[in-house]
Amino acid sequence: MLTVDSLSSGYGLSPIIHDCSFGVKPQEILGVMGRNGMGKTTLFKTLMGMLPTWSGEVSINDQSLDKRKPHERVASGIAYVPQGRHVFPTLTVEENILAGLEVTGRREVPEDIYSLFPVLLEMRKRRAGNLSGGQQQQLAIARALAADPKVLLLDEPTEGIQPSIIKEMASSLKEIRDIRGVSILFSEQVLSFSMAVADRVLVIDRGYLVEEFSGSELSEEKMAQYLSV
Numbered sequence: 001m002l003t004v005d006s007l008s009s010g011y012g013l014s015p016i017i018h019d020c021s022f023g024v025k026p027q028e029i030l031g032v033m034g035r036n037g038m039g040k041t042t043l044f045k046t047l048m049g050m051l052p053t054w055s056g057e058v059s060i061n062d063q064s065l066d067k068r069k070p071h072e073r074v075a076s077g078i079a080y081v082p083q084g085r086h087v088f089p090t091l092t093v094e095e096n097i098l099a100g101l102e103v104t105g106r107r108e109v110p111e112d113i114y115s116l117f118p119v120l121l122e123m124r125k126r127r128a129g130n131l132s133g134g135q136q137q138q139l140a141i142a143r144a145l146a147a148d149p150k151v152l153l154l155d156e157p158t159e160g161i162q163p164s165i166i167k168e169m170a171s172s173l174k175e176i177r178d179i180r181g182v183s184i185l186f187s188e189q190v191l192s193f194s195m196a197v198a199d200r201v202l203v204i205d206r207g208y209l210v211e212e213f214s215g216s217e218l219s220e221e222k223m224a225q226y227l228s229v
């Protein structure tokens, strides 16, 4: 599915991501965990082509994404929900989802989107800026799914979300994986969320991938040195 081979990148002359290699298997939910500033966002932006790759390669189903621009990567099957969600606040919920359809050439919201997120159907005529943080996160995920991705990238999806909603989000991600058959790669600092949702977790420390755990192996004890608790 998604393969990342010896990827390095950074900003200007500062290297941030160092020689990262991993793969996301079909229908796998893979987490990347690490403290603030360890390189999660930089890694995701490099995968999306929003930052240049310094060396290494990203491919999807053995097709290299090298030199492809972000929108071309979306058309190749990677969709991205950035940290902070970035929905269009003055557009309605429906208009936000329609914006995600652009790369597919379709003009109507795919049916399963509203069954995955019934609250968005209820609120489809409301301005996105008036939704709660949790609802905006659902909308950002719905917009990404509208592009019909094979791999969904979520950068810190629980950031700014009430703890009571975090569990709901974990089951909603599993439902998306089951219904859409997508692979999901997310970054996180919230251990309970990763334990609830991930099949596997990679630990990022100062731009290096340093550990790998299966979801069932994850524990506070094992992660304590990599997260600020």
Ligand SMILES: Nc1ncnc2c1ncn2[C@@H]1O[C@H](COP(=O)(O)OP(=O)(O)OP(=O)(O)O)[C@@H](O)[C@H]1O
Pocket (backbone or CB within 6 Å): 011, 014, 016, 034, 035, 036, 037, 038, 039, 040, 041, 042, 043, 083, 156
């Ligand atoms: N635009 C930028 N220019 C220069 N350095 C940057 C830029 N954005 C981030 N950095 C640096 O890159 C490093 C990794 O940051 P990154 O945002 O990828 O971390 P993160 O793990 O996603 O953390 P957070 O949870 O805070 O988003 C940090 O040292 C940060 O200061």
